Amino acid sequence: MLAIQRGAMQVVSEVLAGRNLNDALSQHFRQYFRLEPAERAAIQDISYGTLRHLGWLRAVLSKLLLKPLTDPQLEPLLLIAIYQLEYTRAAPYAIVDHAVTVTTKIGAGGAKGLVNAILRNFQRQRETLLKLGERNEVACYSHPQWWINLLKKHYPTEWQAMLATANSHPPMTLRINARKTDAPAYLKLLAEAGIAAKWLDDAAIQLLEAVPVTRLPQFAEGWVSVQDEGAQLAAKLLDLQEGQSVLDACAAPGGKTCHMLEMAKVDVIAIDHDEARLSRVHENLSRLQLSATVKCGDAAKPTEWWDGKPFDRILADVPCSASGVVRRHPDIKWLRRETDIAQFATQQAEILDALWPLLAEGGKLLYATCSIFPQENGEQINAFLARHEDAVLLPLAGEIQQQLTPNARHDGFYYALLAKGAPPAR
Template sequence: MQLAPDSLAFALNHAARALAAVRAGTALPAALAALFATIEVPAARGAIQDIAYRTLRALGRADALVATLVRKPPAAPVANLLTCALALLSDEPEDAAYAPFIVVDQAVHAVSTQRDARPMKGLVNAVLRNFLRSRDTLLAQIMSNPVARWNYPLWWIDQVRAAWPAAWQNILLTGNTHAPMTLRVNQRRSTVAAYLEVLHAANIPAVAAGPSAVRLLRALPVERVPGFMQGVVSVQDASAQRAAALLEVHNGMRVLDACAAPGGKTGHLLELADIDLVALEADQARAQRINENLNRLRLTATVCIGDAGTPKEWWHGQLFDRVLIDAPCSASGIVRRHPDIRWLRRSTDLTALANEQRRILAALWPLLKTGGELLYATCSIFPTEGELQAQWFESKQQDAVRLTAPGQLLPSTTLPGSDSNTDDHDGFFYARFRKQ
């Protein structure tokens, strides 16, 4: 039996497959891209993506419910389908994407189309109906498990609590919210005020969120964002937009943007001044994203393929006035955008990433002119990738003077009733140094 591509059953089946891929170590965007390549009806993709993201934001809770409600775990395809369905059913009623009875009906229908899983129809139906009958009791029961309560691996919860004892709960809760769609206005083409007028004329609600930032109050596909395809705006979180301003670039400067893909900060730097910019990226496929963004913005840079930690392979000896190191990191500050990250990372990754960050910092500092400035950035909330790295670098490099910078920006979300337009941003760390 073939499922209709516009049915919830179809979406549940494919979201369960995406979840299986993530459990096997594949990043969610890559897992979805592989699935979408096999789906001929583009309209079906939105529901699949939404369910997959909802499931990963609630994975600790949903897995705990499966373990509580099912004595003997079923085979992976059925278990993952149950996980997706329970993630939907356990959402707060005001956030629910579907009526409960529809989720149950369509989950059973989805199982009935899987030849090997058809005998499990009764189990799926019973488990989901049992949950609905005892919803409040079951949810209260699993809340004693921190993984179920916060929807993060235990090691992650422990790390955040140790690093930020006064803010750890807010950090974890913010990571489970939906990130806003924040735009960066190309200062060569428009201003925040002028672009807000364009949005108002198009009946798109938005607010100013920074010197170049506009936040849409309702996310849109990029092709429907006025001026996006023409390079008037780019999608970039407000925290990430801080980088270009901190570098204080001026016309004629030579600038290195290391680890540059997908090119958001590269484009922003070029929007602010006429500079000679080298955008360095180790991965050739990701470097293509830089070129695509530059073409859309009608800007030019030298895109170079190479390892930031081994400059001898790509550097031609000309020193830089500014160096931006957007270093590889845990991405723990952007988990609301990428909820799969928390489940893919391991605690041992932090040590390996910290070593890689130090390797890159040490390798690129000699490429900076005397009097030049280096900006170290990570989209992380873990001190081992932030403040501790900045302190290590300052102690290691005798000619490095630490300058004013934001330091750790903890992830923040706009609360209902808030009057602030600038407090909705990802977690980021910035440290700035001048070579004396």
């Protein structure tokens, strides 16, 4: 447990200093490459859990401290130890003893007594500390106050359920490759492999418990991919037709690119500005035995990569706050700032305006985000329509725009389908 607790402390410390959680975990596992798979999994679980419940954990720690900590390494250590005491099945005495030992390992041996006392006090005062959320919304919902306030404003009847969902474990959902199999046949393979699952809709199957992809039947052969049910809507909403030319802007890691190619025989150009992330697009295409043109380029600067041929369909899966997927990335809610939303909205508008001239007359552009904030979604589209008279908003499933809020089946996504037609005569 010692390597696990110290590893989680180092990862959480990196995130609290402003680093992306996935990057922090990847670096730690590269540095400590001799860790056993079970140790890696435990470090990841504790890091994720600590960040999911960070608001409450920090409130608890502040109540237990008589004065500020002098060593910055102690805060993440105490946060993960309190998380372990409250949310894991590890023996409490072992959690406390290992935290004291880690204190010495990190050169803060003089604080051993303090660490021991704080954790013992947590155990004694636990019932009282559990009630902190009654008076403190950040402690209750483990989200920044500005985030809570925005959800209250825009989702007056749903905000509490949305926050609770954001702090839950995400479902593991699969997308069936229609070129290889179908959902009923794959459900049978899962059952034979001892993996419980249920059929959600079309090509979406949700596992009752997450498993490593190596356990999924025919995964390496491209029969199935891991993709949230909400994300699977993108390819379906584009209304793809055989032989069309399609642009997937901001394509990495390539899940939607591959889904489009599984659904129809179309010519896809996948663009992303991040060369490193494009390697994931190539990997996914190769595993699924699909073909697309992959280019490194900025979606907001098409003159650098566009050949001048218009596209029949464009998927603009633009950068956003990722506020709809925080249960998969709990670091997001602590790393984002309220001012970031306006910055994302500006970037999104630039991309939309840059991509619109690339769409053929009569073509369709699907605007997509994994955000739940209207400034990045409905407000963005309304402003775009005001700027472009030749843009028409098409209904999606009976709604003018489609905002998915996170629930047990899917994450939070937003979709708006725009058609290009001649501007009205004056």
